[in-house]
Amino acid sequence: MNEAARDIEEDEARDPVEPAPVPPPKRTSHRFKVFRRRVGRGLSISIGAPTLRTLARTWGQVASGEEHLATARAHGGGYFMALWHGRMLIPAARHGQQGYTVLVSPSGDGDVSEMLLRKLGYGVVRGSTSRRGRAALRELLTLLRAGTPIAITPDGPRGPRKTMSQGLAWMASATGFPVVPCGFVGANTWHLRSWDRFTIPKPFSRVAFVYEEPVFVDRKAEGGLEAASEEIRIRIERAECRGFELLGAEPDG
Numbered sequence: 001m002n003e004a005a006r007d008i009e010e011d012e013a014r015d016p017v018e019p020a021p022v023p024p025p026k027r028t029s030h031r032f033k034v035f036r037r038r039v040g041r042g043l044s045i046s047i048g049a050p051t052l053r054t055l056a057r058t059w060g061q062v063a064s065g066e067e068h069l070a071t072a073r074a075h076g077g078g079y080f081m082a083l084w085h086g087r088m089l090i091p092a093a094r095h096g097q098q099g100y101t102v103l104v105s106p107s108g109d110g111d112v113s114e115m116l117l118r119k120l121g122y123g124v125v126r127g128s129t130s131r132r133g134r135a136a137l138r139e140l141l142t143l144l145r146a147g148t149p150i151a152i153t154p155d156g157p158r159g160p161r162k163t164m165s166q167g168l169a170w171m172a173s174a175t176g177f178p179v180v181p182c183g184f185v186g187a188n189t190w191h192l193r194s195w196d197r198f199t200i201p202k203p204f205s206r207v208a209f210v211y212e213e214p215v216f217v218d219r220k221a222e223g224g225l226e227a228a229s230e231e232i233r234i235r236i237e238r239a240e241c242r243g244f245e246l247l248g249a250e251p252d253g
Contacts, residue, residue, distance in 0.1 A: 101125055184243065208243030
């Protein structure tokens, strides 16, 4: 040890320096959170819906398998439309004002989503398999029996991306209504840095809407809900691959 370092250590031993107090972490007040959420709602209503409609009108659109929607409806009621969370902006304008209801998480972010969806012409049921699951199921059953199609993102609201919980298969089995796996993709898109790589087609992008054959879930069948969930996942992925083929574009992962 050199003399300078030894002198510093001796000085610190004789007169230890008190560490500077660490300020407590700043906390976002409840009032600010409420204010921020209200602002988000307002922007969703005043800007989000009109902007999306305007953007969607610039897209070149191609669709495949629309007859499967009619097949699903022909079984005496509604059906579940299954798509990945990161793709939900693409069909939002196309299927607005068509009688769809969307299952939305009962969270603060879900509050903002609800306002935007309602402005676009969707009905909303709040719930998930972990919160309000059975209450939401009762609401969905009433709607399905009346012929209402229900849109669900089985990897939402937190992911992991493109993974299936058994919630959708459980709801399909409990209600008896089919699931239509869907692939909604774009050829020229932005992706947000979010867990779902949220997809936003750029102006004048080409987009594809692909609908797979309906899946009926029987929990007593071999493999039960786990096998049914995997089948739905495979078909959503297949629908997305078909969409990229129609657009002549490489899959975006």
